[in-house]
Amino acid sequence: MGAEVVAVGVEWLGAFLSSTVQAGTVLLLAALGETYAERSGILNLGVEGMMIVGAAFSYLITLATGNDLLAILVAMGMATLLALIHAVISISFRLNQIVSGLAITLFGLGLSGYLTFPDVRVGILRAINPSLPMSMAYRQSTPKLPDISIPLLSQIPVIGPAFFRQNAIIYASYVLTVLLWWFLFKTRPGLNIRSVGENPAMADSLGINVYLIRYVATLLGGALAGLAGAFLFIGYQPFWVEGMTAGRGFVALALVIFAAWSPLRVMAGAYLFGGVEALQFRLQVLGYGTTAPQFLLMLPYVTTIIVLVALSYEMIRKKIGVPAALAIPYAREE
Amino acid sequence: MVTRWVSVAVSIGAVLLAVFVTAMLFWAIGRDPIEAYAVIVHVFVDPGLLGESMARGVPIVLATLGLIVAFRMNFWNIGAEGQIYLGMFAATGVVLWGAASHMLPPALMMPTMVVTAFSVGGIWGLIPAFLRAKLQVNEVLTTLMMNYIAMLFVDYLVYGPWKDPHGHGFPLTIPFPDYALIPLIPGTTITSGVIACVVVAILVYYVLSRTKLGYEIRVVGESASAARYAGISYMQVALLGMLISAGLAGLGGLSIVSGIIGRLRPRASPGYGYTAIIVAFLSELNPWIAVPAGLIFGGLVTAGEALQAALRIPFSGIQVFQALIFLFVITGEFLKRYSLEVSWGRR
Numbered sequence: 001m002g003a004e005v006v007a008v009g010v011e012w013l014g015a016f017l018s019s020t021v022q023a024g025t026v027l028l029l030a031a032l033g034e035t036y037a038e039r040s041g042i043l044n045l046g047v048e049g050m051m052i053v054g055a056a057f058s059y060l061i062t063l064a065t066g067n068d069l070l071a072i073l074v075a076m077g078m079a080t081l082l083a084l085i086h087a088v089i090s091i092s093f094r095l096n097q098i099v100s101g102l103a104i105t106l107f108g109l110g111l112s113g114y115l116t117f118p119d120v121r122v123g124i125l126r127a128i129n130p131s132l133p134m135s136m137a138y139r140q141s142t143p144k145l146p147d148i149s150i151p152l153l154s155q156i157p158v159i160g161p162a163f164f165r166q167n168a169i170i171y172a173s174y175v176l177t178v179l180l181w182w183f184l185f186k187t188r189p190g191l192n193i194r195s196v197g198e199n200p201a202m203a204d205s206l207g208i209n210v211y212l213i214r215y216v217a218t219l220l221g222g223a224l225a226g227l228a229g230a231f232l233f234i235g236y237q238p239f240w241v242e243g244m245t246a247g248r249g250f251v252a253l254a255l256v257i258f259a260a261w262s263p264l265r266v267m268a269g270a271y272l273f274g275g276v277e278a279l280q281f282r283l284q285v286l287g288y289g290t291t292a293p294q295f296l297l298m299l300p301y302v303t304t305i306i307v308l309v310a311l312s313y314e315m316i317r318k319k320i321g322v323p324a325a326l327a328i329p330y331a332r333e334e
Numbered sequence: 335m336v337t338r339w340v341s342v343a344v345s346i347g348a349v350l351l352a353v354f355v356t357a358m359l360f361w362a363i364g365r366d367p368i369e370a371y372a373v374i375v376h377v378f379v380d381p382g383l384l385g386e387s388m389a390r391g392v393p394i395v396l397a398t399l400g401l402i403v404a405f406r407m408n409f410w411n412i413g414a415e416g417q418i419y420l421g422m423f424a425a426t427g428v429v430l431w432g433a434a435s436h437m438l439p440p441a442l443m444m445p446t447m448v449v450t451a452f453s454v455g456g457i458w459g460l461i462p463a464f465l466r467a468k469l470q471v472n473e474v475l476t477t478l479m480m481n482y483i484a485m486l487f488v489d490y491l492v493y494g495p496w497k498d499p500h501g502h503g504f505p506l507t508i509p510f511p512d513y514a515l516i517p518l519i520p521g522t523t524i525t526s527g528v529i530a531c532v533v534v535a536i537l538v539y540y541v542l543s544r545t546k547l548g549y550e551i552r553v554v555g556e557s558a559s560a561a562r563y564a565g566i567s568y569m570q571v572a573l574l575g576m577l578i579s580a581g582l583a584g585l586g587g588l589s590i591v592s593g594i595i596g597r598l599r600p601r602a603s604p605g606y607g608y609t610a611i612i613v614a615f616l617s618e619l620n621p622w623i624a625v626p627a628g629l630i631f632g633g634l635v636t637a638g639e640a641l642q643a644a645l646r647i648p649f650s651g652i653q654v655f656q657a658l659i660f661l662f663v664i665t666g667e668f669l670k671r672y673s674l675e676v677s678w679g680r681r
Contacts, residue, residue, distance in 0.1 A: 045474065085661070089661075089664065089665055089668075093665065093667075093668040094668075095664055095665070095667050095668060096664070098410055098474060099615065099664050100661075100664060102412065102608075102611060102660075103612075103657060103660040103661045103664060104661070106608060106612070106653065106656070106657040106660060107654065107657035107658065107660075107661060109650075109653065109657075110650045110651075110652075110653030110654035110655075110656070110657050111650075111654055111657075112650075113648060113649075113650030113653065114359065114648050114650040114651055114653075114654055117648030117650065119363070119646050119648070120363050120648060123363060123364070242650075246482070247478070247479070247481075247482050250475065250478045250479070251479075253475060254475050254479070257472070257475075292490050292494055294486040294487065294489045294490035294493070295486075295490065297486050298482070298483050298486050298487075301479040301480070301482045301483050302479075302483060304475065304479050305475075305476055305479050305480070308465075308471050308472065308475060308476060309465060309469060309471055311471075312465075312469035312470055312471050
């Protein structure tokens with residue numbers, strides 16, 4: 001009897017952790033990219049729009065070709081194009097970054113809806129793959145990315161399956177997190193990115209190309225937002241719904257502040273927020289909130305606000321290198 | 335004078351460019367752009383559709399006028415959408431309470447709804463204002479998050495306690511009685527909400543340019559530190575400003591349930607609060623321009639539906655169109671600034 005209860009508990013915990021990692025990865029990828037953009041001084045409220053465009057293209061491409069890798073690359077490419085618009089407006093034209101980002105989010109939400117509208121979608125799919133059967137073109141779901149078990153590591157009880165029986169993008173996110181942390185804090189170019197975000201005039205006088213670094217960081221942010229969108233669709237919830245990002249891009253922005261612009265802390269925060277989302281699903285599965293699921297659905301947004309408020313009390317913030325020039329355009333004095 | 339002229343020219347150019355790019359989008363999916371724009375223009379000509387358009391323009395105008403107040407004090411209120419939902423909640427609450435208790439004479443119904451929608455919307459807006467003023471919590475993110483919370487809260491009500499018991503299980507409240515609806519201007523198809531928009535625009539203009547609060551909003555908007563030296567309390571200005579800003583969005587919510595739908599249902603606002611941000615920038619935070627601009631954007635919502643029905647062009651095509659106007663208008667700022675520099679150079 002007791003052993004059975006424990007077994008059920010362990011199974012529940014395993015499933016919960018596994019979906020925590022999946023939900024967290026969406027936020028992790030987007031927030032990693034945004035960390036770089038903000039470290040260089042560029043605030044990008046367009047993450048939400050880049051993410052949904054990434055999700056839409058991964059849907060269209062997997063449906064048309066069945067090629068996951070191609071879908072991911074196209075999703076990242078399209079999101080990078082949107083990031084390029086944001087970069088031109090906020091770096092070259094030195095206009096308001098909040099407004100530019102919002103415009104890109106609205107554009108992305110509209111465009112993703114336009115391209116995936118059944119009529120339009122069928123045309124696009126047929127153009128990519130003329131031999132695609134009509135019945136396929138009306139599908140809203142595609143096969144999810146397969147899980148790969150890592151030998152030995154996936155045998156660890158509870159933790160093993162949660163972290164090491166997942167799909168390729170999740171494994172890539174582990175590597176990316178460490179790599180991006182190492183690059184930002186342990187290399188010369190990483191130092192340059194941080195100095196551009198803290199004091200662009202000083203960095204410029206030291207011969208660092210402020211504009212180039214901001215462009216690269218913003219485009220990287222776009223590419224990762226696109227990857228986050230692609231993962232959301234093919235790696236997590238492979239059923240297309242218009243507006244399926246549901247504000248996750250904005251939650252990722254809050255996560256960057258929560259993590260004080262450090263990739264490693266972003267990872268911890270992403271799993272925390274992912275855990276909230278997973279908990280909401282698990283509670284619904286257990287039958288809680290069947291009469292009022294809306295309050296469970298509010299959890300991620302409420303958590304974000306609580307975290308933002310709690311953070312304002314945090315004196316530690318002052319100790320960490322905060323990008324002081326965030327959202328301030330840089331004009332070179334001639 | 336040169337810059338004023340350039341400014342108008344750039345805005346018109348931005349809109350025309352958006353018209354052109356959107357035409358290409360229609361053409362790309364095999365639709366005739368001319369035909370599509372004929373459908374859009376028809377919306378503003380046909381009396382029935384025009385009435386519908388104006389009704390949809392009212393919440394956009396009211397939310398825009400509110401945003402103008404917030405943006406003038408450099409407070410990035412992205413939360414008009416949520417404040418609209420709170421206004422819908424409050425207005426509907428008054429109607430349901432009045433219908434159940436019979437304690438509210440019909441003549442007092444609309445005034446009570448107006449006061450309640452303004453207050454409840456406004457109080458929702460006080461939360462991010464307080465957090466920003468007291469704890470420096472970034473208002474962009476709090477207002478954004480609160481949009482989702484407000485929308486889910488209304489979902490909860492109409493799927494749960496406020497569901498019409500005779501509504502065959504649909505997530506709808508009871509239909510509003512006639513005296514809780516916004517009447518049409520006699521002899522026309524146009525909602526009298528349009529008149530309210532003009533009145534509110536006059537009030538906003540008056541507050542911003544003729545009162546102490548308006549002066550303080552301008553000073554805070556230009557420089558928060560200068561405001562502190564001038565002895566202006568940021569907390570006070572932020573709270574009052576956001577009360578007005580969010581309260582007006584709340585009235586926008588009232589105009590949706592009482593002027594468009596006649597009841598409350600889930601997702602009753604198709605993003606009017608975000609459209610209002612676009613209109614605020616297009617009208618350069620000018621309340622006079624905001625009224626016609628907002629009404630036109632209301633027409634675009636109707637046009638979006640007409641396009642989908644008549645030509646099977648997705649409704650999101652209109653969202654793309656609006657976003658393109660936004661993108662080109664803000665990019666146009668660069669041209670305006672550039673022309674300013676050029677004209678100075680000549681002098």
